[in-house]
Amino acid sequence: MHRFLKQQIKQSKLKMKIVHTINELQSELSALTAQGKMVGLVPTMGALHAGHASLVKRCVKENDVTVVSVFVNPTQFNDKNDLIKYPRTLDADCKLLEANGCSFVFAPSVEEMYPQPDTRQFSFAPLDTVMEGAFRPGHFNGVAQIVSKLFYAVKPNRAYFGEKDFQQLAIIREMTKQLNLDIEIVGCPIVREVDGLALSSRNSLLSAEEREIALKISQTLFKSRTFAADHSVSETIRFVEESIAAEQGLRLEYFKIVDGYTLQDLKDWADTNYAVGCITVFCGQVRLIDNIKYKEI
Incomplete structure (x- = not known):
C-alpha cells in the first residue's frame, strides 16, 4: 500500500x-x-x-x-x-x-x-x-x-x-x-464553485443578488485569458477594467498583471515566463480578491 x-x-x-x-x-x-x-x-x-x-x-x-x-x-x-x-x-x-x-x-x-x-x-x-x-x-x-x-x-x-x-x-x-x-x-490551487466564483470566507457576507453579481469577476478573468492571447498587457488590463466598470454593483479597487516572481507590473508578455493577473473588487461592501495565470512554466 x-x-x-x-x-x-x-x-x-x-x-x-x-x-x-x-x-x-x-x-x-x-x-x-x-x-x-x-x-x-x-x-x-x-x-x-x-x-x-x-x-x-x-x-x-x-x-x-x-x-x-x-x-x-x-x-x-x-x-x-x-x-x-x-x-x-x-x-x-x-x-x-x-x-x-x-x-x-x-x-x-x-x-x-x-x-x-x-x-x-x-x-x-x-x-x-x-x-x-x-x-x-x-x-x-x-x-x-x-x-x-x-x-x-x-x-x-x-x-x-x-x-x-x-x-x-x-x-x-x-x-x-x-x-x-x-x-x-x-x-x-484556487478552488472555485461550479460556476467559477473563487471560494472565500467572505462569500458568506454576500446577499443572493450580490452573489450573482460577483460571478462577473471570475468570468471577466477567464475571458481576459483568451483576450490576452492576441493582445498586449496594457490592452488586457484595459479589457478587465472596462468589463468590471460596466457591471453595476461592482467597484474595482485594482487589477494588475504582474511578474509572478517579483509581483512587479508587467509591461510585455515576453518579459517573464510567469504572468499573473491579480484583482480586488468590492461587491457591495464585501471586498473580494481573485487571480488568474496568463503564463506559467
Whole structure:
C-alpha cells in the first residue's frame, strides 16, 4: 500500500483534538515528533469552506500529523469594521476538519497569541509595497507576525496556503527565507464553485443578488485569458477594467498583471515566463480578491 495512503488511513482513525494554548499544543506534538512523525500546518482564520478542506486533505495526505489553526488575527486588519464583521464559525469549522482527517485544531485566544503587543516590523520590499500592500497598509506585517508565531509554535515540516491569496503566498515564502526556517511552503490551487466564483470566507457576507453579481469577476478573468492571447498587457488590463466598470454593483479597487516572481507590473508578455493577473473588487461592501495565470512554466 502506498505510504501516503497508509498515512491518510492512520491519521483518519485518530480522534481530533481541539487545543487552545501553545503549551498544550507543543506538549501534544513533541510526543509525536519524538517518534519521527512529520507535521503539516494549515493556518486559517476560520469560516472554513471547500477551499480550506482541499488544503487539509493535501496536508493529511503528505504528513503524519495535521494541525489546523483557527484564529482571526487582529494585526492584519487595517479596517476594524472588517475585523468585527469577519465570520466566526468554530463549531462548524471543527466538524469540517474532523471529517477531513485533521489531527489537531489550534484555536487560541488573542491573549494567547499576543500576551504582549508584537512590535516586530518586517520588510519584504518590493513584494509588499504593491497591490494589497499599497491598499492595506500594515496588512502583510500583521500576516508575517501571526504566521511566524504559528511556525514557532507548531514547528511544522510543511505549511499549506491557497494560491487565491497569491501575494500573501509569495510574502510567506520570503518571510520563511528571511527567518531561516526549515519549512516547506506548499501553494495549493484556487478552488472555485461550479460556476467559477473563487471560494472565500467572505462569500458568506454576500446577499443572493450580490452573489450573482460577483460571478462577473471570475468570468471577466477567464475571458481576459483568451483576450490576452492576441493582445498586449496594457490592452488586457484595459479589457478587465472596462468589463468590471460596466457591471453595476461592482467597484474595482485594482487589477494588475504582474511578474509572478517579483509581483512587479508587467509591461510585455515576453518579459517573464510567469504572468499573473491579480484583482480586488468590492461587491457591495464585501471586498473580494481573485487571480488568474496568463503564463506559467
